Structures are given as C-alpha cells and as structure tokens.
C-alpha cells in the first residue's frame with residue numbers, strides 16, 4: 099500500500115484549520131447510505147442524512163477537500179456561469195427556472211451552514227464583482243443584471259469609475275457587483291462540513307478509494323483496499339475527480355484545469371489600494387482572470403489552464419504580467435504558493451443529475467461553479483433519499499452521455515487558453 103498523500107493541494111490546505119480525524123476504512127459495515135467523495139457535495143449530503151438519523155458512511159480516496167472543494171477560488175456566487183435567462187434558453191422554462199431557484203439560493207445555504215456550525219473559513223460577505231473587459235462585455239453584464247434582479251437577485255451594475263474604485267485597477271469598462279455573494283477559504287469550509295457531519299453521527303473515512311461497486315440483491319457493496327461497505331443507497335459525489343468507478347460517468351465530463359498563484363502577504367498600505375472592500379473578482383475574458391485576497395493579505399490571481407511541468411513557466415510569467423498590468427503600483431512581488439485543480443466541464447455548461455441504477459445517484463458537472471451548487475445538490479440528493487426517492491428535483495434526471503473526443507477537447511481548451519493568455523501578455 100502506498101504512503102498517505104500529505105502534500106498540500108492548495109494555499110487553502112496550508113492555511114485552513116486542521117481537518118478532523120478521519121481514519122481509513124477497515125473491515126465490514128452496513129449502513130443506509132454510502133457516499134463516495136468528501137467534497138461539498140458528499141459532505142453536505144452526509145450532514146443532512148446524519149442529522150435526520152440516517153446511518154451514513156463517506157468514503158474519500160485521499161483526504162477531505164482533495165478535489166475541487168479544497169482547491170477552488172472560494173467565490174461563493176449564486177447560480178451558474180450562464181445567467182438565469184440563458185439557463186432557461188438551454189433547459190426550457192420549467193426546468194430552467196427550477197435550477198435558477200435552487201442554485202440562486204446557494205450562497206444563503208452556504209452562509210447559513212457556516213454560521214450554524216461555527217465554521218471558521220475566512221468568510222467575507224461584501225460580494226463578488228464580475229468585470230467586463232470592454233463595452234460589449236458590459237452590455238452582457240447589464241443583461242445578466244436584469245435576468246438576476248428580476249428573479250430576486252441583488253446585483254448592481256458599476257460604471258468604469260465605480261469599478262476602478264472597487265477594484266483598484268482602471269483596466270475594466272464596468273462590473274457587476276453581487277451583494278448576495280461572498281468569499282471563503284474553501285478548504286476550511288469543507289473541513290468544517292466534515293466536522294459538522296461527524297458530530298451529527300456520520301462516518302467519514304479518508305484514504306479509502308472505492309475500487310468497485312457491485313449490486314447484491316437490493317443493496318450495493320462498495321469495496322475499498324481494506325474493507326467493504328454495504329448500503330441500500332449510494333451517492334457518487336466525485337465531480338471533476340470522477341474516476342473509472344462507474345462505467346461511462348467519467349466520459350461525460352471534459353476535464354479542464356484552473357490554476358492560481360498567491361503572493362506573499364502584501365503590506366497594509368498596498369492592500370488598501372486593491373479590492374478595498376475585499377470582494378472576489380473575475381472577468382469576462384474567454385480565458386478568464388480572477389483575483390482576490392486571503393485573510394492574511396495574500397493577493398491571489400488565477401486563470402484557466404494547467405501548471406503541469408511543461409506549462410508552469412509560461413503560466414508563472416502570465417501571473418507576473420497580469421499583476422503588472424492590473425496593478426502597476428505593486429512593483430515586483432514575491433510569490434508564496436501556486437496550485438491547480440480540475441474543473442468538470444459539460445458540453446452545454448449545465449450540471450448533470452443521474453439515477454445510475456436503482457439506489458445509485460450522482461450530481462456532477464458544476465462547470466467551475468460548485469460551492470453553492472455542490473452544497474445545495476448534496477442536501478437535495480439526501481432529502482430525495484429521505485423522501486423515498488420521490489419529489490421534484492431541480493435538475494432534469496438523465497443518463498450519462500459520452501462526450502466525443504473529450505481528451506482532444508481538454509487539450510484543445512488548454513492550448514487555446516494559452517494562446518489567449520499569450521495575446522494578453524503581449525498586448
């Protein structure tokens with residue numbers, strides 16, 4: 099057996115309060131529900147089930163937050179990448195509005211859990227800002243504002259001057275401030291969810307990859323390297339880290355990397371000149387740029403693409419050049435940490451909800467917007483199980499569909515992002 103993984107997966111892994119003790123699973127156990135994956139989705143489901151008195155076992159391949167949940171940018175936004183009107187265009191009126199309602203509630207659900215369970219996760223509630231790089235993008239932000247506010251959202255369109263005042267850069271033509279949103283240290287949040295689930299009575303095991311799921315009468319048997327868990331119901335909560343466990347599931351996700359770079363903590367004076375109200379920000383570029391602070395005053399910038407060995411120096415240069423352009427007064431900065439994570443893209447940028455077999459459910463494909471949606475869908479799948487598999491679900495239930503040429507698409511996206519980033523650096 100290989101040694102347990104201990105390298106930090108992100109800055110958040112280094113700075114979050116330590117995780118609860120979750121030893122590897124050993125032996126044999128029967129429970130009502132088994133959950134594969136300890137991210138927002140799996141742990142939100144586990145918490146809901148345990149609070150209702152259901153026996154639940156979470157099996158995590160590596161550690162809590164090993165997937166996107168411990169690596170993301172920590173922007174807690176309502177809804178999806180598409181604005182609510184575009185969601186209706188893709189899914190139709192009824193299904194689209196059901197998804198808009200469920201995911202629109204995401205930040206509220208997350209903030210309520212943080213408060214109720216006393217999760218210390220660097221929460222800021224001053225909102226997030228979606229930045230428009232030119233007038234065309236700002237016109238789209240105005241459309242987005244209308245689509246969101248007409249459904250109970252709380253967004254405000256900022257002109258060029260107001261955007262510069264909120265961000266500290268004159269680079270943008272306008273912005274959309276979402277007052278319902280916020281930022282967190284996502285690893286601290288996911289560890290907090292694990293602690294809350296454990297307190298409620300859930301069993302959570304790290305270092306326990308599920309290598310097989312087999313039907314045995316009305317139950318499912320999940321095999322790990324040192325044991326077997328038998329459960330009537332199974333939730334697969336593996337999103338961008340979905341492996342070959344369930345045939346065909348991995349093939350409907352286009353794996354896509356997003357990388358982030360954190361400076362060492364900046365001086366108090368400099369901090370006041372950038373995002374003085376501490377919103378998290380991202381922009382309308384196809385190869386999107388994001389920036390935010392952590393609680394210690396590190397400025398974090400991120401963009402799409404990998405920092406694997408062969409891409410690292412290019413994207414390091416991208417990070418330096420981006421800060422030079424956005425905040426020329428910063429001068430040369432020292433870097434503290436860099437990391438990346440895998441996003442689960444779907445072809446239409448909509449999440450997928452599947453009943454894979456009687457008693458086996460999954461929700462994957464959050465398309466890089468999974469803090470609120472993952473928390474909501476974990477809870478929703480748990481409630482669906484508690485209701486005996488009945489009741490409305492906010493995403494149409496479908497069967498997995500293979501994305502043709504997914505590996506080619508994934509590398510095409512990464513190369514395409516590189517070309518766009520190169521153009522950005524040369525301009």
Ligand SMILES: Cc1cc2nc3c(=O)[nH]c(=O)nc-3n(C[C@H](O)[C@H](O)[C@H](O)COP(=O)(O)OP(=O)(O)OC[C@H]3O[C@@H](n4cnc5c(N)ncnc54)[C@H](O)[C@@H]3O)c2cc1C
Nearest residue numbers: 135137138139159165166167170171172173308439468469
């Ligand atoms: C770099 C990055 C930046 C992002 N930024 C944001 C953001 O700012 N805001 C936002 O809302 N969303 C963001 N996202 C998306 C968000 O992080 C994800 O949608 C969310 O974390 C998904 O949570 P999850 O619990 O479904 O899956 P994950 O957190 O990915 O967890 C899946 C888990 O399943 C485990 N697993 C897989 N296979 C097995 C197996 N066979 N046995 C046992 N365990 C298994 C993995 O080890 C992993 O821990 C970002 C994602 C990335 C990668």
